[in-house]
Amino acid sequence: MAALINVPSKAKRGDIIEIRTLTSHIMETGFRHTADGKLVPRNIITSFICRYNGAEVFRADLFPAIAANPYLSFFTVAKESGKFEFEWIGDNGYSSTASASITVE
Amino acid sequence: MISWRAIAAATLLAAAAPVLLAGEIPPDARRSGYAFMGADTRAMQDDDTSNPGMLFVLDGEALWAKKIGSADKACADCHGDAQSSMKGVAARYPAFDKALGRPVTLDQRIILCRANHQQATPLPYESRDLLALSAFIAHQSRGTPITAGDDPQAKPFVEQGRVLYMQRAGQLNLACTNCHDDNFDKRLAGAPITQAQPTGYPLYRLEWQTLGSLERRLRSCMSGVRAQAYDYGSPELVALELYLMSRAHGLPMETPAVRP
Structure with a gap:
């Protein structure tokens, strides 16, 4: 699925940087019914993980009350040049990944 | 002499300006729905990495x-x-x-x-x-001023849309103009009433949690006044859409806009 990632392309060593992520997902709560009364099965993202050069720096659990197309922003410390990897995991075996690189001077 | 010239110039200007009908918003007073939103929603629209x-x-x-x-x-x-x-x-x-x-x-x-x-x-x-x-x-047209309805062949349809816009409908017996020309800047159930300038369609409505077309917006306004909404793609909705776009003439496109 489409994802929008905002990671600064350059940072100074030791800087606190903000990372913003937005991904496409319907986040169906599992509490809604169709017009003919059938329950719409739950289909949400259940967890999000961000790894910085392989090491996990941020993790979040998501729940049915979270809006569609979840937006997450968080902070980390720029330590070394490399790659941020993002992973969204959800119901029905949903998995989506994205990555962004950073140069640390 | 000078004052006579000024009066003559003023008369000429008045004659050249398009005729405004009662209740219609003068061109320089038109504002996009963006101007009616809170700072958070504006920030969401402005940043392409946070705009859904x-x-x-x-x-x-x-x-x-x-x-x-x-x-x-x-x-x-x-x-x-x-x-x-x-x-x-x-x-x-x-x-x-x-x-x-x-x-x-x-x-x-x-x-x-x-x-x-x-x-x-x-x-x-x-x-x-x-x-x-x-x-x-x-x-691709973000920032381009709206020119829809300029085509002379489209004029009868713009007029049809204008009539629909002015026509009262539904159990609440309200026309579009009653809210969007006469009462913008006021509130309806806590939400600001805008001028209905369709500058950012298709747009992301936080209420919908998805992108939607202007037709969807028009249909929800129609059910709001307890009227039978026109079908998607019906000539009436197209005419209304055309009139609204011609009414927003010159305002810049914002697609994809974010609205509450």
Whole structure:
């Protein structure tokens, strides 16, 4: 699925940087019914993980009350040049990944 | 002498200016719905990495280049790079179609193109792919002033839309103009009443949690006044859309906008 990632392309060593992520997902709560009364099965993202050069720096659990197309922003410390990897995991075996690189001077 | 000249000039200006009907908003007082939003929602629209409408634009970009239908053609095969070929196009829609003899919306143009040139299965109104394509195309016009309705052939349809806009409807017996010309800047159940300037469609409504077309917005206003909403793609909705776009003449396109 489409994802929008905002990671600064350059940072100074030791800087606190903000990372913003937005991904496409319907986040169906599992509490809604169709017009003919059938329950719409739950289909949400259940967890999000961000790894910085392989090491996990941020993790979040998501729940049915979270809006569609979840937006997450968080902070980390720029330590070394490399790659941020993002992973969204959800119901029905949903998995989506994205990555962004950073140069640390 | 000088004062006489000033008066003469003022008279000339008054004669040249378009006639405003009672209740209509003067051109320099028109404001996009953006001006009515809170700071948080504005910030969400302004930053392309936090604007959820951009997710649809990305999907639309992929669809633009995808070969489909029995003609095995992609939009890009005829139209090339959308950045140049589609720039300013959405600002002219709904546009008059000579073959059909009536105006068509951007969504209808995409549906027609798919049927005639790609020989592909039609996309239903409000389907994700149709919204993604129209968002991608309209995004190329971001910042372009709206010129829809300038075509002389479209004028009768603009007028039809204006009549519908002024016509009271539904159990609440309200016309569009009663809220959007006479009472903007006030509130309805806590939400600001805007001027109904359709500058950012298709747009992401936080209430919908998805992208939606102007027709969807018009239909929800109609059920709001307890009226029977026109069907998607009906001539009445197209005429209303055309009138609203001509009413927003000169305002810059914002697609994909974010609205509460």
